[in-house]
Amino acid sequence: MTRKIIENKAQCKKCQDIIQSKSTIELKRCSCGSIAVDGGLDYIKRLGNLDDIIELTKYEGDEIMAEEKVEYCTCEKLERVYTDMDDFGYWNVCDLCGKIVENTYEYFDELND
Template sequence: MKKIYKNMAQCKKCGDIIESKKRVGVVRCSCKSIGVEGGHYYIKRSGNKEDIIELTEYEEI
């Protein structure tokens, strides 16, 4: 079984790598094109999926 270790994504427009560490609340890149949410609980992305490079890391439990 996998657990979310780091809930992260990179914006193709501005290059920012953003990480959600809390369950509630969207973390946005500096150009506001993408958002990451869910912390270690779930993965949610906002923005155009063409602008997102998925960087989430998992750990085996």
């Protein structure tokens, strides 16, 4: 399965330029001329010195995959937990492994109502 390209871009290790190809026939070269990107959102094409390329291409679904990486506590017994919070709510964190205890997230709003 080919994943959909959202951003076709790369950075040059030599001149630090970030170059992006936005359409199929738009060839972009970095300022030192070492690398070039092409292909837009249809395919990834790299030209020049491939060793100088830092790949920055983003694919559809990358963000979702990152979210799924959240690891929950799998300890058999919850000995001690502490409370952690962000702007929206709070949750329990296992003191033993330092991971989030699943299904303990509470929104602040629910308390105020």
